[in-house]
Amino acid sequence: MIQTDNGSSNDFIRDKVSDDNRTGKFSGAVVTRFPPEPNGYLHIGHAKSACLNFGLAAENNGRCHLRFDDTNPAKEEEEYVEAIMEDVRWLGWSWGEHLYFASDHFDKLYEFALTLVSSGHAYVDDLTQDQIREYRGTLTKPGRESPCRNRSVAENLDLFKRMRKGEFEEGQKVLRAKINMSSGNINMRDPVLYRILKVSHHRTGDKWCIYPMYDFAHGQSDSIEGVTHSICTMEYEDHRPLYDWILETLGVYKPEQTEFARLNLTHTVLSKRKLVQLVEDGKVTGWDDPRMPTLAGMRRRGYPPEAIRSFCDQVGVAKRQNTIEFAMLEHAVRDQLNKTAPRVMAVLHPLKVVITNYPEAQVEYLEATNNPEDPDAGSRKLPFSRELYIEREDFMEDPPNKFFRLSPGREVRLRYGYFVTCTDVVKNDAGEIIEIQCTYDPETHGGQAPDGRKVKGTIHWVSAQHAVNALSRLYNPLFNVEHPDKEDDFIKHLNPDSITVEDDSKVEPSLTQAEPGSTVQFERLGYFTVDPDSQPGALVFNQTVTLRDSWSKKQHQK
Ligand code: ATP
Numbered sequence: 208m209i210q211t212d213n214g215s216s217n218d219f220i221r222d223k224v225s226d227d228n229r230t231g232k233f234s235g236a237v238v239t240r241f242p243p244e245p246n247g248y249l250h251i252g253h254a255k256s257a258c259l260n261f262g263l264a265a266e267n268n269g270r271c272h273l274r275f276d277d278t279n280p281a282k283e284e285e286e287y288v289e290a291i292m293e294d295v296r297w298l299g300w301s302w303g304e305h306l307y308f309a310s311d312h313f314d315k316l317y318e319f320a321l322t323l324v325s326s327g328h329a330y331v332d333d334l335t336q337d338q339i340r341e342y343r344g345t346l347t348k349p350g351r352e353s354p355c356r357n358r359s360v361a362e363n364l365d366l367f368k369r370m371r372k373g374e375f376e377e378g379q380k381v382l383r384a385k386i387n388m389s390s391g392n393i394n395m396r397d398p399v400l401y402r403i404l405k406v407s408h409h410r411t412g413d414k415w416c417i418y419p420m421y422d423f424a425h426g427q428s429d430s431i432e433g434v435t436h437s438i439c440t441m442e443y444e445d446h447r448p449l450y451d452w453i454l455e456t457l458g459v460y461k462p463e464q465t466e467f468a469r470l471n472l473t474h475t476v477l478s479k480r481k482l483v484q485l486v487e488d489g490k491v492t493g494w495d496d497p498r499m500p501t502l503a504g505m506r507r508r509g510y511p512p513e514a515i516r517s518f519c520d521q522v523g524v525a526k527r528q529n530t531i532e533f534a535m536l537e538h539a540v541r542d543q544l545n546k547t548a549p550r551v552m553a554v555l556h557p558l559k560v561v562i563t564n565y566p567e568a569q570v571e572y573l574e575a576t577n578n579p580e581d582p583d584a585g586s587r588k589l590p591f592s593r594e595l596y597i598e599r600e601d602f603m604e605d606p607p608n609k610f611f612r613l614s615p616g617r618e619v620r621l622r623y624g625y626f627v628t629c630t631d632v633v634k635n636d637a638g639e640i641i642e643i644q645c646t647y648d649p650e651t652h653g654g655q656a657p658d659g660r661k662v663k664g665t666i667h668w669v670s671a672q673h674a675v676n677a678l679s680r681l682y683n684p685l686f687n688v689e690h691p692d693k694e695d696d697f698i699k700h701l702n703p704d705s706i707t708v709e710d711d712s713k714v715e716p717s718l719t720q721a722e723p724g725s726t727v728q729f730e731r732l733g734y735f736t737v738d739p740d741s742q743p744g745a746l747v748f749n750q751t752v753t754l755r756d757s758w759s760k761k762q763h764q765k
């Protein structure tokens with residue numbers, strides 16, 4: 208893969224567009240479209256398609272249309288239209304004036320259908336859906352012609368117009384292209400172009416009771432809008448001859464369809480049908496549940512849009528199917544947040560520490576660096592006092608050899624603060640540790656001992672009287688198998704431990720005013736994002752990603 212000036216990688220589609228520009232195939236114009244069906248929220252696979260289509264347009268001074276493929280009125284909802292627009296904008300892409308709906312083109316599509324009927328290239332069929340399927344044949348067996356196939360043009364025109372008027376019931380009649388019932392490509396065996404659906408449409412209301420099929424709407428919409436490069440996923444490769452046939456038979460402008468492989472990710476599912484099921488069955492809290500592979504979920508989880516774009520770029524565009532490791536996406540997220548996320552001190556699972564030789568009423572403000580990767584981020588003052596919270600896991604009463612954190616008699620460094628030594632362990636009646644007592648060495652202010660003695664561990668902490676209460680949600684993959692998509696029943700493989708809640712976390716006071724959506728690094732713990740469920744004085748954090756990068760380590764070992 209070759210990196211180009213704009214940061215995007217060269218791939219066969221970009222090469223093709225460059226060739227077309229050189230040969231003047233579309234007079235140097237590049238017009239693409241991103242065509243979601245508004246029957247669910249966008250997922251990371253859609254982000255790949257959006258980045259490709261909007262990216263190509265941006266790189267070539269062209270334009271990319273956002274076009275809703277709303278040809279199936281039964282499944283589509285306004286909520287999805289709004290959510291999809293929000294997600295595309297959030298990713299950083301703009302369609303400018305070019306927002307379209309396939310339904311904007313319904314009048315024109317109906318005219319196109321009349322043209323095909325008039326020229327003898329389409330006919331009204333009375334076969335039922337089941338019969339059509341049966342007549343269609345198989346990959347090894349040619350199809351059979353419908354008894355209605357040789358209706359006269361006049362009869363077809365009359366019947367099709369009456370279909371439109373609502374004179375027939377759903378399933379009673381369809382309009383089919385007249386192509387070739389023994390074609391090796393089943394899509395060419397007189398595909399259905401229009402069906403009767405007596406349902407209102409979210410945009411056209413009750414104007415229509417016949418609706419075009421995807422194959423009849425898509426290419427013609429591309430043509431009407433002046434799209435040059437119609438980019439879609441591999442499952443449409445076998446539809447390309449039909450795409451071309453309809454436009455050529457109509458004798459209208461024909462864009463060029465090119466297919467690429469869908470993005471697949473481990474430990475998740477990227478199919479709206481399956482995602483709808485997770486939402487409707489309450490397996491997740493909604494489309495924006497931070498465990499979902501949706502853009503709304505990733506936003507709530509704290510993934511920056513820059514990281515998603517960079518991931519899509521790294522994944523690249525090819526014809527061959529493959530599955531990308533989720534860890535690679537997390538790597539991109541970590542990479543971005545490392546540069547931008549302020550560091551803060553937070554304790555997920557607190558244990559009280561009392562520094563017995565520290566004056567009771569005293570508070571000191573220690574200088575803490577906001578982001579070592581970004582000198583412009585500056586520093587802040589962290590309150591330090593006699594009572595602190597540390598991470599429960601940073602103390603062990605009876606530690607193994609390699610444990611360098613706090614334990615009885617052991618001295619450690621408190622981040623940005625002093626050396627402290629554990630002198631006592633306080634337990635309740637049940638024998639559980641409820642408090643640690645320490646002494647501090649006032650000479651070690653700033654974390655260095657004047658006598659040069661060293662400590663092996665540095666731990667984080669929060670001053671108890673200044674701490675802000677928080678709830679932290681920690682995440683694991685939604686599925687506990689790598690390829691839930693390939694299983695018979697993907698629901699069975701949901702990970703019961705995909706979320707753990709720590710409801711007694713303590714965070715430093717600088718976070719009091721933190722806005723929902725802002726992302727910070729909890730030192731030593733990972734990146735966390737403020738959830739919109741937060742209330743004043745009771746923050747809710749979603750773990751965005753851990754600090755440890757298993758993916759880049761693995762790449763290194765390869
Ligand atoms: P799903 O199976 O998730 O419902 P879809 O293809 O039906 O996907 P659309 O709303 O029709 O969803 O997709 C809009 C665009 O995004 C299409 O061009 C489609 O090819 C593309 N797309 C969908 N899923 C992926 C994916 N996993 N990787 C890349 N592109 C995708």
Ligand code: MG
Nearest residue numbers: 243244276421
């Ligand atoms: Mg689709």
